[in-house]
Amino acid sequence: MSLSVKSHADSSPLLVCFGDSLTAGYHVQAETGMPLPDTPYGGFLQEWLGARGRVSVKGICGETTSDMVTRFPRDVVDVLPASTVILGGTNDLGWGVAPSTIITHLERFYTLALAAGVQPVGVTVPSIRAEDPSAGPLPDWLHSHLHSRLELNRLIAERCERHHMPCVDLFQATSEGPSFLLASHFSSDGLHLNAAGYRTFARLVWNELFADRFGACPGLP
Secondary structure (H helix, E strand, O other): OOOOOOOOOOOOOOEEEEEOHHHHOOOEOOOOOOEOOOOOHHHHHHHHHHHHOOEEEEEOOOOOHHHHHOOHHHHOHHHOOOEEEEEOOHHHHHOOOOHHHHHHHHHHHHHHHHHOOOEEEEEOOOOOOOOOHHHOOOOHHHHHHHHHHHHHHHHHHHHHHHOOOOEEOHHHHHEEOOOOEEOHHHOOOOOOOOHHHHHHHHHHHHHHHOHHHHOOOOOOO
16 A cells, blocks of 8 residues: 655654664674664665655664553654654563554554544564574474564554555565564564665665655665
8 A cells, every 4th residue: 555645844754763673773783793873764764765855763772562652642643744654562572462462552553643644654573583494493482472473463464454554564574484584684683673674674665655756766776
């Protein structure tokens, strides 16, 4: 689903990228595991948009969706962007929060945005990678984590369809093969994306929000 985007006012951002570390662009060096400068997908979008629109990145590392509830009105509703891309749930799953609870928070964001005249965009939570799938059967704990992600993503897609809003399938775009693990070339630590992963995320958002108005994604090879 694509849409035409227009800023509500000259001072309003065209897009607010709202979420956790996957929105902030956190990633690490593969060899050392040391953090690198953040590479938010919103930064790629801003580079490609140039003077045609402003992108605001509102990602905070470590936040759960319950943490995000307190700042969504300030970071999104109060500034009235044309659109907001909402990605949350990874940290919740890490703490064992049920997908049914996470989707309650995410749907609150969707409905608050719609009520304010802001177009929300849902995003499926990417997978994780902790084992080489060629090394043999995946351990039970990893199967459990994958199952939770698949269930949450099913709920996200369902709510997006219910509210007639776009849904960016980041899980599908960054996972590999029948294992559904996060593809190694999109992550250096098995949890966060790397620069290539965030660039892929940006391309997905561009195609959903900006392609009709501005043409093909400038970031394509």
